[in-house]
Amino acid sequence: MPGEELSVIEEFTTGEGTYEFNGTVYSSVVGKAFYDMINRKVNSIGFKKPGILSLKKSKYVLGIVVGIKEDSAIINIQSLEDKSLVTTLSGYIHISQISSKYLNTISDAMRVGDIIRAKPINYIIPVPLTIKQRDLGVISAKCSICGSPLQRQDEEHLKCPDCGNIETRKLAFTVKKGGN
Known part of the structure; x- marks a missing residue:
C-alpha cells in the first residue's frame, strides 16, 4: 500500500514505485514489493489497470x-x-x-x-x-x-x-x- 515501509536506505535503494524519506524506503503505489538482491533496489510493482490491459489489445x-x-x-x-x-x-x-x-x-x-x-x-x-x-x-x-x-x-x-x-x-x- 502507498506509505508502507519497505526497507531502510542502507539495505535497499529506491526503485520503481518507491520513495525515500528520512532514510526509509516507502511504497508509492498499490502493488507488490519486489526486492532486487543483485542491484540492492526495492521496487513496488503496481497492479495493472483494466484500461491499460485493454489498450494493449486495441x-x-x-x-x-x-x-x-x-x-x-x-x-x-x-x-x-x-x-x-x-x-x-x-x-x-x-x-x-x-x-x-x-x-x-x-x-x-x-x-x-x-x-x-x-x-x-x-x-x-x-x-x-x-x-x-x-x-x-x-x-x-x-x-x-x-x-x-x-x-x-x-x-x-x-x-x-x-x-x-x-x-x-x-x-x-x-x-x-x-x-x-
Missing part, C-alpha cells in the same frame, strides 16, 4: 483534443476501437507523430475539440499516440469561427457550410464499405 483509440502545446497535443482517450471507456485515459501526440510532412505548428493538423483516431505507441500513462498512418487522424471537427461541423473538401482541407471558412487538418481516411 488497434486504435478515439479521443478528443483537449489542449495544444508548442510541440504536442493533449488527448482525452474516450474509447478503445468501438468500446467506450468507463473513465477516460490521458494521452498525447508529439508533433513528430502527426505526419511525415513538415508542420509549422500542431494547429495545422488538429485543434482543440477535434475528435481523432490514433494508435497507441506505448502503454504508459499518459499514453503516447501517433496519427502518421493514412487511416489515422481527425475524424470530426468544428469551425473555429462559427462552431458548425466542418465538411471534408479534399485530402487535408475542411470547409464550413455556414460561414465558408476553410481549415487544414491531418484527416483520417476511411475505407467505405460497398466499393467506393
